[in-house]
Amino acid sequence: MNPLIFTTILMTVLLGTMIVMMSSHWLMIWIGFEMNLLAIIPILMKKYNPRTMEASTKYFLTQATASMLLMMAIIINLMHSGQWTITKVFNPTASIIMTSALAMKLGLTPFHFWVPEVTQGISLTSGLILLTWQKLAPMSILYQISPSINLNILLTMAVLSILVGGWGGLNQTQLRKIMAYSSIAHMGWMTAVLVYNPTLTMLNMLIYIMMTLTMFMLFIHSSSTTMLSLSHTWNKTPLTTTLILITLLSMGGLPPLSGFMPKWMIIQELTKNSSIILPTLMAIMALLNLYFYMRLTYSTSLTMFPSTNNMKMKWQFETKRITLLPPLIVMSSLLLPLTPMLSILD
Amino acid sequence: MMTYIVFILSVIFVVSFVGFSSKPSPIYGGLVLIVSGGVGCGIIMNFGGSFLGLMVFLIYLGGMLVVFGYTTAMATEQYPEVWVSNTTVMGVFLLGLLMEVMLVLYVLKSEEVGVAFKFSGVGDWAIYDTGDSGVFSEEIMGVAALYSYGAWVVIVTGWSLLVGVLVVLEVTRGD
Numbered sequence: 001m002n003p004l005i006f007t008t009i010l011m012t013v014l015l016g017t018m019i020v021m022m023s024s025h026w027l028m029i030w031i032g033f034e035m036n037l038l039a040i041i042p043i044l045m046k047k048y049n050p051r052t053m054e055a056s057t058k059y060f061l062t063q064a065t066a067s068m069l070l071m072m073a074i075i076i077n078l079m080h081s082g083q084w085t086i087t088k089v090f091n092p093t094a095s096i097i098m099t100s101a102l103a104m105k106l107g108l109t110p111f112h113f114w115v116p117e118v119t120q121g122i123s124l125t126s127g128l129i130l131l132t133w134q135k136l137a138p139m140s141i142l143y144q145i146s147p148s149i150n151l152n153i154l155l156t157m158a159v160l161s162i163l164v165g166g167w168g169g170l171n172q173t174q175l176r177k178i179m180a181y182s183s184i185a186h187m188g189w190m191t192a193v194l195v196y197n198p199t200l201t202m203l204n205m206l207i208y209i210m211m212t213l214t215m216f217m218l219f220i221h222s223s224s225t226t227m228l229s230l231s232h233t234w235n236k237t238p239l240t241t242t243l244i245l246i247t248l249l250s251m252g253g254l255p256p257l258s259g260f261m262p263k264w265m266i267i268q269e270l271t272k273n274s275s276i277i278l279p280t281l282m283a284i285m286a287l288l289n290l291y292f293y294m295r296l297t298y299s300t301s302l303t304m305f306p307s308t309n310n311m312k313m314k315w316q317f318e319t320k321r322i323t324l325l326p327p328l329i330v331m332s333s334l335l336l337p338l339t340p341m342l343s344i345l346d
Numbered sequence: 347m348m349t350y351i352v353f354i355l356s357v358i359f360v361v362s363f364v365g366f367s368s369k370p371s372p373i374y375g376g377l378v379l380i381v382s383g384g385v386g387c388g389i390i391m392n393f394g395g396s397f398l399g400l401m402v403f404l405i406y407l408g409g410m411l412v413v414f415g416y417t418t419a420m421a422t423e424q425y426p427e428v429w430v431s432n433t434t435v436m437g438v439f440l441l442g443l444l445m446e447v448m449l450v451l452y453v454l455k456s457e458e459v460g461v462a463f464k465f466s467g468v469g470d471w472a473i474y475d476t477g478d479s480g481v482f483s484e485e486i487m488g489v490a491a492l493y494s495y496g497a498w499v500v501i502v503t504g505w506s507l508l509v510g511v512l513v514v515l516e517v518t519r520g521d
Contacts, residue, residue, distance in 0.1 A: 005512055012509045019502060028502070035506050042516040056517075 001046065012039035013133070020137040026074040026084050029141065030067065033105070036137060037063045043129060044122045055121025059130075062104060062114045069101035086141075088148035095148050098141075099157075105138040108191060109160040112184045116168070119180035124225065127176050128216040131183045132209045139190065139205055146198045154191055159281065161188030166288025173227045175219055178292060179212065182251060185289050192282060193266045196273050199345050204262035211259060211332040214247045217322045227296060231305035236314050245301035246333045252290035258335035265342065352392050357450055358385045364442030368435050371426030372418045376411060383407045397486055 016036030023029050037060065044056040076094040078084060089095040100111075107115040119127045142149070165185025172178050190204045222240055224230040234241045250259035263286065270279040299305055347354075362382035366375035383406055387399035425431075429439050492500060 001516065005516060008512060009509065009516070012505070015505070028499070031499075031502055031506065035502070035509070038506065038513055039509055042513050045517060048520055 009039045017137045021140045033067050044126050051121040055118045058114050059118045066101045066104035073098035086144050089145050099149050102138045102142050103157050106187050108157045109164045116177045116180040119176045124220050132212050143198050146194050151195050158188045158192035162285045166285050169292045175225050193269050197269045200265050207262050211251045214328045214332045217325050218244050221322050231299040232307050235307050235309050241301045243329050245297045248293040248297050250333050252293040256336050257333045261336050261339050355385050355389045360446050368438035370429050373426050376415050
């Protein structure tokens with residue numbers, strides 16, 4: 001793609017999310033979502049093969065439907081409250097429709113079917129943008145309307161997302177689909193605590209974005225999209241292998257890595273609100289997630305996977321320079337002792 | 347009938363939307379779009395917005411739809427699909443018509459009964475009062491406000507349109 005046009009379109013994606021996050025008028029928020037959607041389509045379609053076109057079409061259809069539902073909820077809100085400012089949504093019908101629309105944009109169950117298919121059909125870098133940056137805008141709106149969200153619907157969607165994200169990722173060998181199901185499960189964790197303490201949603205979003213960025217950059221560094229090609233990294237760059245191990249265990253939520261922090265805080269917040277069975281179920285279903293991360297680490301880092309190379313390390317022709325990888329790795333694994341700093345996030 | 351003119355026009359509006367949403371060939375979609383544009387203009391005019399209605403006719407129908415018609419005429423096929431040529435298209439059209447008829451009956455026959463919305467009869471659509479704001483007409487003030495208080499909206503929508511052109515060109519460019 002022409003670099004100037006590519007930069008313009010990328011900046012428009014950023015601008016769309018910024019408009020969503022900064023606006024106080026519901027119509028501007030809708031405009032921001034549409035601008036975001038419109039501009040990310042050519043980024044998803046960077047390579048012109050039928051797979052990317054199909055993935056972009058699926059993404060466009062689901063997100064456009066969600067935008068339409070959002071517009072309907074905005075208009076019902078206007079009808080019943082007579083004003084356009086973002087506060088809480090005053091009508092229960094509008095609140096339910098808006099929650100469903102934002103769940104469609106995020107990829108929560110039962111609207112999760114597009115996430116693995118779209119993530120699989122596009123390149124790794126586009127998948128990175130899709131799973132991290134595109135989650136910011138809907139989550140910011142959910143944060144803003146959180147006082148008026150129907151708890152039953154959101155908690156149902158969250159728990160089902162954690163289940164589907166864990167269960168659906170079990171038989172996958174394609175790395176992008178694994179990351180997609182991991183994204184569904186993490187969105188479930190984030191929205192589960194939204195009504196109780198939205199600050200923890202933002203904390204989880206922050207740590208999730210750091211971990212997903214790290215994982216995707218490690219995949220891009222080793223140019224691997226399947227479990228098989230990832231398991232050859234011990235031969236190519238042994239250091240990456242260790243980093244993949246650490247980051248995957250952090251994504252699985254194991255202490256003493258930073259991925260444990262959001263899960264711990266969320267379970268604590270849920271139990272403070274006298275729900276015991278729910279966080280127990282959520283923690284048990286997170287084990288499914290941990291299982292396929294462990295399987296990935298087993299074939300990648302914990303064993304020397306058989307390869308056709310006879311030497312200890314392959315000849316390095318050229319190394320890709322991935323920006324910001326070391327700080328991201330550090331942040332996605334070592335942040336747990338900083339948990340008391342949560343008090344600044346309010 | 348004049349009190350219910352907005353309701354009648356809105357029914358024709360929805361029916362023409364169903365007409366092009368059932369996806370005949372783009373030429374026939376454009377034809378129905380002309381009808382829906384004209385009817386939409388009528389609806390706006392009944393609320394006192396004569397400027398906006400004429401804007402619809404001039405810019406939308408007279409500018410954008412003409413260009414659309416020319417480009418579609420260049421790219422059309424030998425036997426374009428009509429509403430009755432394809433079973434699917436006709437089925438969707440009839441389904442849309444049926445839903446609109448049921449909605450109209452629901453609005454007309456049941457007073458003050460709401461499922462998710464309260465349709466209080468046809469009262470919402472009848473024009474009793476055009477909105478008295480004195481000497482100034484409201485919609486001209488609205489357009490003026492768009493360029494003064496709403497400058498940010500103009501910037502954002504202008505940028506969206508520019509990026510829309512870039513995106514469409516980029517997507518259809520191929521390799």
